[in-house]
Amino acid sequence: MDLSNRTVIVVGGGSGIGLGIARAALARGARIVLGGRSREKLDRALEALEAGERGRSVAVDITQEADVVRLFESVPEVDHIAVTAATLAYQPIREFDLEAARRAVRSKLLGALLIAKHGGARxxxxxxxxxxxxxATDRPLPRGSMVGAVNGAIDCFIRGAAIELAPIRVNALSPGWVDTELWDVIGADKASRFSGMAQRLPVGRIGTPDDLGHAAIFLMTNGFTTGTVxxxxxGHRFV
Ligand SMILES: NC(=O)c1ccc[n+]([C@@H]2O[C@H](COP(=O)([O-])OP(=O)(O)OC[C@H]3O[C@@H](n4cnc5c(N)ncnc54)[C@H](OP(=O)(O)O)[C@@H]3O)[C@@H](O)[C@H]2O)c1
Known part of the structure; x- marks a missing residue:
């Protein structure tokens, strides 16, 4: 699981799971490039990582093709790309705001297409x-229809991409509940919902960004794994 002299781009690396992936890559010797929309968030993340000369960031909105092109132009030699960026919405189907649904599709699914289109060749x-x-693909929550839909689309997208971009390997991480900023929207309910879920899960706890970082390094470094979720x-899928 060594990444010495490798360059890893993490789009979404300014927070949460992406930050966990960046931390894990740094710990294994990689140079990292964080991508995300908020320059301030990226600066904070680089500082927290204490990445020094092995870390830098590029402001990029994954929904904008010109941004994605610019990202790869600014990082000419890349070994691995991880993408956690998404802007998702939980809303009841009967009242779903179409613009919020479009944002979900544009960021998670079409964003993945843009990364594969421009990053694959690099x-x-x-x-x-x-x-x-x-x-959410396997265990949908009420109001989570579009979250499950775009996640499920990624499950399918990686299979086609793994065939078409070969020998580049294309995989996906499927997190359960992970303690990140994503959950801040539920405010004070967060602690009680997390402890309820922790009691149900076979492992007895909620996930951390570092759990996902560890798994991402496996997908980057295992040369026989492609097209895999x-x-x-x-154990969330079974409770
Ligand atoms: N946390 C969980 O429990 C959980 C569970 C299942 C699946 N997931 C999935 O895991 C992924 C990461 O979630 P997280 O918990 O790490 O959330 P997070 O902390 O909110 O991280 C998402 C990151 O993506 C960036 N981002 C959002 N939209 C973007 C865009 N259009 N272009 C570029 N960057 C963008 C955000 O930064 P900016 O706002 O600065 O752009 C942010 O740093 C998501 O795809 C989520 O659906 C999370």
Whole structure:
């Protein structure tokens, strides 16, 4: 699981699971490039990682093709790409705001297409792309129809991409509930919902960004794994 002298781009690396992936890649010797929309968030993340000369960032909105092109132009030699970026919405189907649904599709699914389209050609031999799906595909929550839909689309997208971009390997991580900023929207309910879920899960706890970082390194470095969804969910699919 060594990444010395490798360059890893993490789109979504400014927070949460992406930050966990960046931390894991740094710990294994990689140079990292964080991508995300908020320059401030990226600066904070680089500082927290203490990445020094092995870390830099590029402001990129994954829904904008020109941004994605610019990202890869600014990082000419890439070994691995991980993508956690998404702007998803939980809403009841009967009241779903179409613009919020479009944002979900544009960021998670079409964003993945843009990364594969422009990043695939840039990767050095042995390279890989890791996208992010999620447990909502298998265990939908009320109001989560579009979250499950875009995650499920990623499950399918990586299979086609793994065939078409070969020998570049293309996989996806499927997180269960992971303690990140994504959950801040539920405010004070977060602690009680997390402890309820932790009691149900076979592993007895909620996931951490580092759990997902560890799994992402496996997908980057295992040369025989492609077209695979790696479930890192504490057994959530079975409870
Ligand atoms: N946390 C969980 O429990 C959980 C469970 C299942 C699946 N997931 C999936 O895991 C992924 C990461 O989630 P997380 O928990 O790490 O959330 P997070 O902390 O909110 O991270 C998402 C990152 O993506 C960036 N981003 C969002 N939209 C973007 C865009 N259009 N272009 C570029 N960057 C963008 C955000 O930064 P900016 O806002 O600065 O762009 C942010 O740093 C998501 O795809 C989510 O669906 C998470």
């Amino acid at each position: 990767l050095r031999p042995g390279g890989s792309i890791t996208f992010t799906t999620g447990v 790696l479930h890192v969910d504490g």
